[in-house]
Amino acid sequence: MLKKIRAWIRLIVGLEFISGTNQDGSTLYVVGLKEDNEVWDEVRVTFKGQALPGVKCHFLKMDCEDIPCSHIFVVLKFLGFDIIPRCCVVDRWTMGATAAFRSDKNNDPNVWSEHMVRYRSLRNMGSDAFFEAARKLEQTKNVMDFLNGVLDKGSASHENIVAADFGPMPTHFLSSNQPLEKRVLDPDEIRAKEAPSKRQRPFRETLNANN
Template sequence: SSRICVWRMDGHSVSLEEIEEYHIMVSQMFASENQGYEHYNRYARAKGFSVRLDDKEYVKGTREVKARRFCCSKEGHRLEKYFQATDQKREPRALTRCGCKAMLEIQHDAGRGRWFVKKFVDVHNHPLADPDQSAFLRSHRRMNDAHKADAVEYGLGGLRTFQIMNVAEKQHGGEHCISRMRRNEAELDAICSQSVPFTRIDACLLEINAARIYTPKIFKMVRDCIRRSCAWVIQEQTTVNDLVRYEVVLKDGAEGGSRRLFSVECSFDGSLMNGAFCPCRKMECEAIPCAHIFAVLVFVRAATIPPCCVSKRWTMEAKAAFVSVRNANTHVWSEEMSRYRELRNIASIALFKVSKSGERSQ
């Protein structure tokens, strides 16, 4: 079917469905601040992003909240002091913030006792998570009171913790009815698509470039090779036919194994390296450049890792060629079952709230 679009002043197209969705969101009214958060968090899960609490505004002279803002978890940037720290004992967490401006701000109308939408921004500056990855984003991983009450009941019934979690997965999302391997795959995909490995402020250009090319696990291996390249130096450079041979030797006093000299052969297309071979054969065995090749790249002042040294299977784009179908064959969820699951979860939350009241409900 054809898609009708309108054009914004900045030249980007907006579909009529998006306009309708925007008007539905800004016309919402909430009974409480928490209800507003839950509504925005459900919207975020459907869209593929995570939500966190942001600023709040108080009634002057009191501690009564009159306005509250919920923002995309990628709002803002990590403080510069964390990039400069050199005495960290743990591996810094991956970078997740990129200055996204998406947010929902609600304000309390004291006259009507309701919260209304004051401001809504639905434009993100980052890729959104796929539907089967949303469950692994931070604001969607928590358990509400109704889920906790169910877990207590299962525990009293004799189920062990891992069994309770398996039951919860099957109850609260068809996309979770997958094998353990597929679940781990989906979680790793979510991490890769929604974060960038941490690099210190003094990191070299090759390390920064590698963080944006490789998956987090492979990046750590590549980063180690880049850092070990500092122990090697180019002693001699010769040209034989179309190949440039670099004699890479270990610096005095540096640790690099028993062998102290490698002849790295490279070919160039202009200033771009289009081939590299090292006798250590790390590139052939593990499909990542060795420290000796990185020493050559540093010597030629390369700012990026050339394509000839990047194996696509270790990159962020590798999954695009192999779309995963993660639903297990033993759990086929029809549309009716999906609606039933959603309604049951909403009913569980409502019943738990009613149970806190001493009044009986009809």
């Protein structure tokens, strides 16, 4: 997935931002090929104040492959984004993704998700709080002491004996140490792909084929 995203991001060098038109709460951006101004695509970006609740390209790559296309990246670059906004990241690529298959391991999915929801809110808040605390040595020490207290409590409970060597871990990491209940077949052999052909299909042809 990341490979594909990288490929789309690389393609933005051949694209340019042409125009943007405001239409009640959203803006329609036109992105075109640098060498050929007849080939262009429209990206609709919905704004809610400073937030971006939606980005949609009529090329529909996002809908087919669940990743933003190069047109969207051109617009994000134009809007000054350094990171891919949440509206362009489909749930399946996030920690909020649900498992496609039931796990063989004996962990309860409800326990897992509640644990992870709490863990994520702590982590998000913690990152800001640690940054604040790190401004002063005294504050840093206090936070360290508090965290050490949490770690000591965690390693004292019998549930976390395995994790004690590495510090506390979410439940799903602990379960990865448990043997599978069923016998597992050997995975399919993965053969190396052949070298790619030298001439790759130019982007413009791909665009024309899709229009």
